[in-house]
Amino acid sequence: GIGVQRGSEDLxxxxxxxxxESGHDGKVKGLRATGLEPVRRSLAGWGRxxxxxxxxxxxxxxxxxxxxxxxxxxxxxxxxxxxxxxxxAAQNGGGSVLDLTGRDRxxxxxxxxxxxxxxxxxxxDRLMRDLLPNGWFVPVTPGTRFVTVGGAIAADVHGKNHHxxxxxxxHVRSIDLLDAQGRIRRLSPSDPLFWATVGGMGLTGVxxxxxxxxxxxxxxxxxxxxxxxxxxxxxxAAMGDDDRYPFSVAWVDCLARGDALGRSVLTxxxxxxxxxxxxxxxxxxxxxxxxxLATVPDLVPPHLLNxxxxxxxxxxxxxxxxxxxxxxxxxxxxxxHPLDGVAHWNRVYGARGFLQYQIVVPDGCxxxxxxxxxxxSASGTASFLAVLKRLGEGNAGHLSFPRRGWTLALDLPAGAxxxxxxxxxxxxxxxxxxxxxxxAKDSRMTPETVRAMYPRxxxxxxxxxxxxxxxVFTSDLARRLHL
Numbered sequence: 001g002i003g004v005q006r007g008s009e010d011l012x013x014x015x016x017x018x019x020x021e022s023g024h025d026g027k028v029k030g031l032r033a034t035g036l037e038p039v040r041r042s043l044a045g046w047g048r049x050x051x052x053x054x055x056x057x058x059x060x061x062x063x064x065x066x067x068x069x070x071x072x073x074x075x076x077x078x079x080x081x082x083x084x085x086x087x088x089a090a091q092n093g094g095g096s097v098l099d100l101t102g103r104d105r106x107x108x109x110x111x112x113x114x115x116x117x118x119x120x121x122x123x124x125d126r127l128m129r130d131l132l133p134n135g136w137f138v139p140v141t142p143g144t145r146f147v148t149v150g151g152a153i154a155a156d157v158h159g160k161n162h163h164x165x166x167x168x169x170x171h172v173r174s175i176d177l178l179d180a181q182g183r184i185r186r187l188s189p190s191d192p193l194f195w196a197t198v199g200g201m202g203l204t205g206v207x208x209x210x211x212x213x214x215x216x217x218x219x220x221x222x223x224x225x226x227x228x229x230x231x232x233x234x235x236x237a238a239m240g241d242d243d244r245y246p247f248s249v250a251w252v253d254c255l256a257r258g259d260a261l262g263r264s265v266l267t268x269x270x271x272x273x274x275x276x277x278x279x280x281x282x283x284x285x286x287x288x289x290x291x292x293l294a295t296v297p298d299l300v301p302p303h304l305l306n307x308x309x310x311x312x313x314x315x316x317x318x319x320x321x322x323x324x325x326x327x328x329x330x331x332x333x334x335x336x337h338p339l340d341g342v343a344h345w346n347r348v349y350g351a352r353g354f355l356q357y358q359i360v361v362p363d364g365c366x367x368x369x370x371x372x373x374x375x376x377s378a379s380g381t382a383s384f385l386a387v388l389k390r391l392g393e394g395n396a397g398h399l400s401f402p403r404r405g406w407t408l409a410l411d412l413p414a415g416a417x418x419x420x421x422x423x424x425x426x427x428x429x430x431x432x433x434x435x436x437x438x439x440a441k442d443s444r445m446t447p448e449t450v451r452a453m454y455p456r457x458x459x460x461x462x463x464x465x466x467x468x469x470x471x472v473f474t475s476d477l478a479r480r481l482h483l
Contacts, residue, residue: 043097046346047086048353049414049443052093052476059098065206066182069472072096076474079202081148082123085155086356087443088476089201095474098206100150106130107209114214115173120150120207128332132288136214139171145337150207155440156199156400160247160336163392167402169198170395176209180468184208196463199400201439203473203483204464219285221272222247222335226325228318232262232373235388236366239266242390246270252386253314254376254410255307262373264388265321269335277329290333295343300350305413310382349413355443357423358409360391360402361435368433369406372426376410379422385411398460401438409441420444439477447482
């Protein structure tokens with residue numbers, strides 16, 4: 001055993017560790033905890049708001065997971081991966097939290113079809129690093145690589161390709177789920193509990209393993225077309241032909257006003273073929289070794305992000321984009337995960353943290369998107385990260401967020417003046433349009449709002465009750481929203 005301190009909020013503790021071997025060269029590249037005793041920790045989501053204290057335990061074997069679930073106290077248990085849910089989905093104040101990030105092995109790869117079997121604690125980052133050299137890319141990636149496979153299923157994450165390929169759950173072939181009785185159930189898409197688990201925010205059981213269909217690629221480069229749009233109308237008109245591109249996303253300046261309301265930079269792309277690359281890039285067409293280029297310190301000056309600083313950033317970002325550029329070659333990291341290049345970027349909002357407001361509304365309800373942009377522009381709320389995407393048809397997940405239409409997401413400083421009533425008003429517009437907010441990003445909705453936004457919630461609750469009649473699996477999110 002060795003003493004280890006994983007972070008400032010952890011206690012120094014003794015544990016047993018086993019070597020983690022690389023899948024490529026067999027060299028030891030780290031140590032995996034195999035039997036940590038529970039430690040009380042203060043946990044928060046990526047937005048760093050509403051922390052709560054829970055008993056956190058690293059998990060090793062299936063038997064350890066089953067024992068931890070069976071011995072959960074009256075406050076229940078929830079699984080936590082890499083902590084990238086923005087709100088309180090992976091917190092369980094006063095209860096137990098199971099850390100599955102040590103269970104991160106690739107168990108099987110079909111070299112012909114790209115179907116992989118992995119442990120749920122495996123990150124998308126590791127999956128890309130290990131399988132891209134063999135020509136396989138994850139079927140769906142959100143804006144960060146630092147999400148576990150289990151978390152990607154529980155939140156049913158989506159990316160820039162939802163309008164073409166759907167969300168992550170649509171590419172999962174099976175799930176090994178440990179239920180409240182300690183049984184391991186192999187679920188397929190034909191099982192009702194499968195679709196209660198996809199998007200179910202970890203409240204149906206512990207996802208232990210998953211079988212996922214990867215996507216074949218020739219290179220680790222993306223051919224990108226960029227278009228600068230003068231206002232929101234021009235942007236939405238341009239996005240009307242998004243079906244020509246596998247990947248599409250627009251950055252929106254939510255501080256612009258008047259004739260420039262909703263001015264944007266639209267980037268769309270496809271994976272490059274080897275024939276698209278320069279001779280130099282063709283030497284290593286599948287190279288992928290992204291690094292963090294900077295780290296935001298833990299102590300950030302208060303109010304660093306304000307209307308003036310964000311307006312200056314937005315102006316610079318809009319002006320540096322070309323009016324129109326086609327065929328630019330970009331790497332996977334810069335196109336899919338630009339913020340991953342800055343470690344701990346969530347600290348830039350300061351000690352009070354931030355929230356993300358992400359909604360989807362159906363086609364034909366573009367006026368709701370406009371109302372949101374107008375509201376944020378008029379309020380002057382400092383948001384340097386606002387994105388608009390097109391979504392395709394949703395899957396059968398009862399609580400899955402995506403549906404065909406438009407999704408707008410904004411990062412907003414917590415505690416900004418007038419923010420709460422403004423978002424409550426926008427929620428009403430979203431509900432009237434038949435839209436919804438994303439549970440994996442939420443930190444402020446009410447039970448009534450969620451029930452109105454998710455009409456299949458009662459069906460999900462019935463399936464969840466059948467699988468967990470004593471309510472063993474719970475979280476701060478589940479209690480706050482009466483899930």
